[in-house]
Amino acid sequence: KAGVTQTPRYLIKTRGQQVTLSCSPISGHRSVSWYQQTPGQGLQFLFEYFSETQRNKGNFPGRFSGRQFSNSRSEMNVSTLELGDSALYLCASGEQGGTEAFFGQGTRLTVV
């Protein structure tokens, strides 16, 4: 089976712009979760989608949003980018969610 695929791998954006990140889960996995990793805050949970429904949400502002399609692929959108949004964004997929999670290689977002 192919692993979790995240695109793009690297991204540079300007403050105020918006960005969309994509995650294709392992075939058959219905749960997709997103995490933000920064040196200062560590790994923080953004949200989880299961069968196209947001099942859980972390403590992030409304500028961070996501969705999941019928084929389980997920997108994450960040609007009105701020310098502090610079981070590694990781996506994880699993069959049921909390019982297992396999990660993609991440998208490195730099906001300038």
Place this chain on the structure above:
Amino acid sequence: AQTVTQSQPEMSVQEAETVTLSCTYDTSENNYYLFWYKQPPSRQMILVIRQEAYKQQNATENRFSVNFQKAAKSFSLKISDSQLGDTAMYFCALGSGNTGKLIFGQGTTLQVKP
């Protein structure tokens, strides 16, 4: 609230030796899972080992094993016969059986020295 604590920011071990990474957690749930992930410089998060809370037997994966102490809410990772390729940051994580949300510890940077 669920929390995960890794009290060792950095550790080092000689090649072929054994090292233990510590993790404590807190949760009020009964159906939960515990994980150790490895993140090498490539930043890819690799699942090392998982433990179902309802299982008393400690999980083992080749050179990696855990010491799961449920009452003490402790979940340590033992790496035997350490190899240079084990050099990475290691994260302990707590998951609920009902959602995909994982709570991560702060991480332990492990360096294996030749």
